[in-house]
Amino acid sequence: MQKVITDDLEALLDILPPHIRQALYGQKDFRELLEVVLDLGRPPEARFLDREITLNPTEINEQDIEYITSRISVFGEDNRAGIERTLHRISAIRNRKGRIVGLTCRVGRAVFGTIKIIEDLVQTGQSILLLGRPGVGKTTMLREVARVLADDFGKRVIIVDTSNEIAGDGDIPHPAIGSARRMQVPTPNMQHAVMIEAVENHMPEVIVIDEIGTSLEAQAARTIAERGVQLVATAHGNTLENLMMNPTLADLIGGIQSVTLGDEEAKRRGTQKSILERMSSPTFDILVEIQERDKVAIHRDVASAVDAILRGDPQALEVRRLDEKSGEAVVEHIKPTTDVRKPARNNKPENRDIKAPRLYLYGVNRGRLEQVASDMQLHLHIVPGIEDASLLVTSKKYYRQKPQRIKDAENRNLPIYVLRGNTPAQVRQLLSSLYPVEVTERDNSFKSALDEAKEAVEAVKNGQESVELSPQSAYIRRLQHLVAERNGLFSQSTGKDPNRRVRIFRV
Numbered sequence: 001m002q003k004v005i006t007d008d009l010e011a012l013l014d015i016l017p018p019h020i021r022q023a024l025y026g027q028k029d030f031r032e033l034l035e036v037v038l039d040l041g042r043p044p045e046a047r048f049l050d051r052e053i054t055l056n057p058t059e060i061n062e063q064d065i066e067y068i069t070s071r072i073s074v075f076g077e078d079n080r081a082g083i084e085r086t087l088h089r090i091s092a093i094r095n096r097k098g099r100i101v102g103l104t105c106r107v108g109r110a111v112f113g114t115i116k117i118i119e120d121l122v123q124t125g126q127s128i129l130l131l132g133r134p135g136v137g138k139t140t141m142l143r144e145v146a147r148v149l150a151d152d153f154g155k156r157v158i159i160v161d162t163s164n165e166i167a168g169d170g171d172i173p174h175p176a177i178g179s180a181r182r183m184q185v186p187t188p189n190m191q192h193a194v195m196i197e198a199v200e201n202h203m204p205e206v207i208v209i210d211e212i213g214t215s216l217e218a219q220a221a222r223t224i225a226e227r228g229v230q231l232v233a234t235a236h237g238n239t240l241e242n243l244m245m246n247p248t249l250a251d252l253i254g255g256i257q258s259v260t261l262g263d264e265e266a267k268r269r270g271t272q273k274s275i276l277e278r279m280s281s282p283t284f285d286i287l288v289e290i291q292e293r294d295k296v297a298i299h300r301d302v303a304s305a306v307d308a309i310l311r312g313d314p315q316a317l318e319v320r321r322l323d324e325k326s327g328e329a330v331v332e333h334i335k336p337t338t339d340v341r342k343p344a345r346n347n348k349p350e351n352r353d354i355k356a357p358r359l360y361l362y363g364v365n366r367g368r369l370e371q372v373a374s375d376m377q378l379h380l381h382i383v384p385g386i387e388d389a390s391l392l393v394t395s396k397k398y399y400r401q402k403p404q405r406i407k408d409a410e411n412r413n414l415p416i417y418v419l420r421g422n423t424p425a426q427v428r429q430l431l432s433s434l435y436p437v438e439v440t441e442r443d444n445s446f447k448s449a450l451d452e453a454k455e456a457v458e459a460v461k462n463g464q465e466s467v468e469l470s471p472q473s474a475y476i477r478r479l480q481h482l483v484a485e486r487n488g489l490f491s492q493s494t495g496k497d498p499n500r501r502v503r504i505f506r507v
Helices: 009-013 018-025 062-069 114-123 138-152 188-201 215-226 240-245 263-269 302-310 366-375 396-401 404-411 424-434 436-441 443-461 474-486
Strands: 004-006 033-039 045-048 052-054 080-082 089-094 100-106 110-112 128-131 157-161 181-184 206-212 230-235 256-260 274-278 286-292 295-299 317-322 329-334 358-362 391-395 416-419 466-468 490-494 501-505
Touching: 009 018, 018 033, 033 062, 062 100, 110 138, 114 128, 114 138, 114 286, 114 295, 114 317, 128 138, 128 240, 138 157, 138 206, 138 230, 157 188, 181 188, 188 206, 188 215, 206 215, 215 230, 240 286, 240 302, 256 424, 274 302, 286 302, 358 404, 366 424, 366 474, 391 396, 391 404, 396 404, 396 416, 404 416, 416 424, 443 466, 443 474, 443 501, 474 490, 474 501
Parallel strands: 128 230, 128 286, 157 181, 157 206, 206 230, 358 391, 391 416
Antiparallel strands: 004 110, 033 045, 033 100, 045 052, 080 089, 089 100, 256 274, 286 295, 295 317, 317 329, 466 501, 490 501
C-alpha cells in the first residue's frame, strides 16, 4: 500500500499564540513541520524536515506560555502533555521552582504504510525489537504494527502507552491504532508493572511497548516473552552493538558474560582463555535497526547475530529500503563495519589497536576505580562530560533516582553501566568486561608472577634464606603474599613503586 499520512496539524496550530500561528502558515513547507520550540526571552523557532528557522523576532513571554498550557492536557511526571484524540506531544522545561520556562510542541503523525518494509517479519509471530535514533520513526512504525496486527491479522493487541505517544492523548485512543487496545501508564516508573498487568489481566496475543529503558522493564519483557506472547517494542540505541554494550538492556538480547575457558577448550576454539559469551536466549527473536525512515537493517536471528559479533565475525546485514516508484522493498546484504573487539589469537599485536572506552563517572568513587585499574595494570580514559563519553558509569542508587544527567545520557543513547555498589569487586567486574583483551593478554605475566612466588617458596623450604621476587603491582603482590602464607612462610614488600617487590623468607 502507498503511504498515507494524517497529522491533525491544525489541532496543534490552534493551541499556538496567533503571532506564531500566522508565521507558520506563511511557510511554504509548513506541512512538513516537525516541532515548534518556545523558550522565555527568545524568539520562537520552527524545525522542519530539512531546515530550522526563527519564526519572528518577537520574544516569547509568560503570556505565550500560558496561552498554550491552558489549551492542552495536564503535564504528567515526565513533563509531557498532549491534545486530546491527537498524536501531538507538548514537552515542558521548568525552572528550579517548577515554573514552565520552555515548551517543545512536536507534531505527531500517523503514517499508514510504514510497515510494508517489515510486514513479513511481523507476520511470523516472533518478537521484534526496533532500534533507531530519536526522530527516525520508531514510534510511527510501532503504531502501524499495532494496527495491522489487530485489524489485518485479527490478533488481540495491547499497547502499553507510557506517554500517550502511540495512541494519543485522552481516554479515547487515536484511530491510527485500529482495534488494538491501549493501557495508559500513570507514571513512567510504573511501565514495567503495567506490562505485567497487561499479560496477566487481558489475555493478549501481542503486547506493544515504546521505549524499554530500565532493567525492570527488560525483566518484565523477558517474563512476557516466556509466556508465549509476541512482543513488539522499541529501545534506546542505534545498533545491535550499542545494545550489547548497554548493561541495563543487554538482557533483551541474551546478556553478555565473561567466561574463562580451560587450556584445552581455548586451544580447540583458537581463542583466548577469557572470552565473552551470551548468557541466555534473547527476549527478542528479530532486531530491526531503523537507519532512515525508509531504510532498515535486519538481524533475523538475534542469538546467532550476537554470538557472531562476540566471536569477532559479525554476519552480513540484511538491509531493506523502499523503492520510491514501486513502493516495494529492495533487499541487499552488506558486510557491516563494527567496533566490536575481535578475540585475540596468538597474542598478535593487531588486536591492541582498539580505542579505550571513554568513561564518564556519575556517583562513582573515582579514586577507587583508578586504584583497581592500577592493580589490574589498566589505563583508564575518564572524560569530564557526557558529550565526550562512550559509556556512563553510575551506581544503583543514582540510577534509580534518575537525575537529569542520567536522563541526558539516555536521550543521547549513551550506554550506561550500573554498579551494584562501589566495592572493589564490583569495580573489578566492570573493568574486566570493558577490557577483556587487555586483561587476558596479561594472563601470562600474571601466571608467571604466581609461578615465581611458588618457586621462591620451594627454594626457601629447601634451605635458601630468602628470595626476592620481581617488581609487581599491589594486586599481584597481595597474591604473592598469600602464596607465602599458605606455605607457612613469611613475606614483606620492599622498595618503592614502580620497583616495589615481595621478599619471601623464613624466620
